Amino acid sequence: MSGNIFYKYFDISKSLNFKSFFFVNKRGVLQSKFQKKNETSYNFPFKVSRTTSGNLPVYTKIRRHGTIVTTVVRHIYGDIKVFKDHLRNICEAPVREHIGYIEVKGLHTIKIKQWLQHIGF
Incomplete structure (x- = not known):
């Protein structure tokens, strides 16, 4: 790598100051949609599973x-x-x-998402 012109004029180790980086000791959850479920979940005979990105599968459909x-x-x-x-x-x-x-008639996405989070999904 010493033969490359880029590495002669630009040294990465000198330009990076590792003291300026912020390292976190523990991994924390920043958004509530990725938090674990509450341990006090209710026993319902149905289950709503989350999407692969961790969101609740509640969507708005607008037609006509x-x-x-x-x-x-x-x-x-x-x-x-x-x-x-x-x-x-x-x-x-x-x-x-x-x-x-x-399908529910009307715009109820926020209400349904809050209810699903409250019951533990």
Whole structure:
């Protein structure tokens, strides 16, 4: 490497001051979506698994130039009928079951995400 012109004029070890770097002793969680579940989770007959990035699978679907707004919940396993009943009570809106997801009429993403985090998912 000493034959390369770049290394003759630029020495990395002199330009980096390792005292200026901030090293963390323990790894901490910065965002709440990546924290571990609470130990006091409720026993429900359904489960909502998170996505590979660690987020809850709750999405907003806007159709027909913004005139139809629905909220979609995916990755549901277990008793879907009980999950639909809970969503009806929380959102106070009609809930439809499709293959692979559940659709709630209206914009309820924040409300559903807060509820899922509260019950331990």
